[in-house]
Amino acid sequence: MNIIEVKKLHKIYDQDTHPVHAVRGVDLNFKEGEFAAVVGPSGSGKTTFLNMLGGLDDPTEGEIMIDSVNINELSNRKKINFRMNHIGFVFQAYNLIPVLTAKENVEFIMHLQGRSKHDRELRTKELLEAVDLADKLNVRPNKLSGGQQQRVAVARALASKPKFILADEPTANLDSKSAANLLEIMEKLNREEHITFIFSTHDQRVVDKARRVITLDDGMIKSDVQV
């Protein structure tokens, strides 16, 4: 079953002044349990595409259905709640709240969701163990390496039990070893817990791990291959 259906998606920035056609007519579906990479050179529209998938930006044209909900028709308020409850985000940087510890960062979304303390603590521990950070529970982000921070971000993204996780260049700021390690953890979560991951990258080693590779060029799909 498709969890995401994208139809004739277009995005034009600054339509009135200097229009930039960042995404031009993308049609795509994602199934539950996918481990998909969106690749392409810088400026090809990866971030724009993922932001629209995550409801952070509105398409100029076309529609995005997530679990049969047209997210572009949601009010701003509902969209925020939809994001909180259904989509996990991992960004390239600035993922964590600097004044909170690793544990508190993971707990934070569950807090917003209004989950019980017992629930939160249990899941937080579980998730930080899953990303190999059981020993960093009470450490703040500035005392963690870049790789460790991104792993906390993955744990945080999973905390809300989302339908899928969007990761925009999650390894861009990492050295190759940390990048490989992060990918391994994501892959393990995908394999063992059936978590759906959609991530963008322009790192070949990351692309090699993906089971589906969607190549964007100048805002259009150049290829879409299952590996």
Added chain:
Amino acid sequence: MIWSIAWRNVWRNKLRSSVVIIAVSLGLMSGVFSSAFMKGWMGQRMDAVLLTELSYIQIHHPEFKENYEFRYFIEDPDPIMKEIKYLDEDIKLSKRMVINSMVASAETGTGVMIKGIDPEIEMKVSDINKKIIEGTYFADAGRNPVVIGKKLADKLDVSIKNKIILTIQDQDGNITSGAFRVAGIYKTSNTGFDGSTVFVKNHDLATLIGLEPGKAHEIAIVLPDKLDLEEMTEIIAAINPDLLTENWKDLSPEMGYMDDLMGVYMYIIIIIILFALCFAIINTMLMAVLERVKEIGMLMAVGMNKVRVFSMLMLESIFLTLTGGVFGIILGYLIYIFFRKNGLDMSIWGEGLEAMGFAAIIYPEFDYGMIVPIIILVILTGIFSSLYPAFKALRLNPSDAIRTE
């Protein structure tokens, strides 16, 4: 959790937050202390008005005060006093003869107001006996004692035991003079009063002018705290419809006005100070928002709604302001404690102050009832200062905010 994030955010930039907290502290410290100072100052003036100069309520012949003419006295004061006393055991009364006169020493002469009193009874409504700085308050048995103010003593160049001559126009228009011996010299915080008011025994004055000793021009009344001034004024006026009954607010409207204003004054000072501080707080909050654009964008992206973002920034601003506010109140209180015992000596300006009736040494008075309203004002300032920065944060578009290029 938003509370703890907000609190920790305050301490992210320790130096910047400390500067604001110190500014708020100092502002409130001066606001709190100057209020205590004003309250003490006014309180002292008030005590002087109520206990030394006017008492709470005075009764006169309706025409007496136009020219202080001798003939407008209260015919039969004693039954009236009895009736008032009957209203409440704790009401204190004294009757006085009040006569405009000339006083002269060997040196010079001047106009004064003579108050003919029964020294024992007068003590119940006035604290003039406690203001004696030389001699005694009618303690010696000698003939025709008079108690005068320091200012008058200096002017006449007389001291204890010296003789002064009081010259009075009696009820038939004849001029009568009598020699009085200075028994005591008093000093209040009001040099105007000290220079123009002399006290003699009721009986001596009556003898001098040939009036029966029972009569009086003035009945002075002091009420216990439990009784309401305005209400009692009306009741007493109703008992004596033929006489003029006035309370101290009628007698000294400017003091009444000051008393009413005092309550407002404190708030005005504090609000002005807080308003000035607002700009520093807004500036700090604005910087806090601008340097955290990406973080706030991320928070909105992952599910923090506008209400929560707004609350977080508002709490941050409240914590910042409140921390300074609490320190400021404590500091102001400590300064008050320091000056409470020994008072603040304003005697460099003392002469001018005393001429206006204000004491030269001021004992501040802390109004504990102000603490909660001040804290509420501080919190409101925090909220007010966060509005603009928070609205700015809400206008962020998460997708733009988190873009890394």
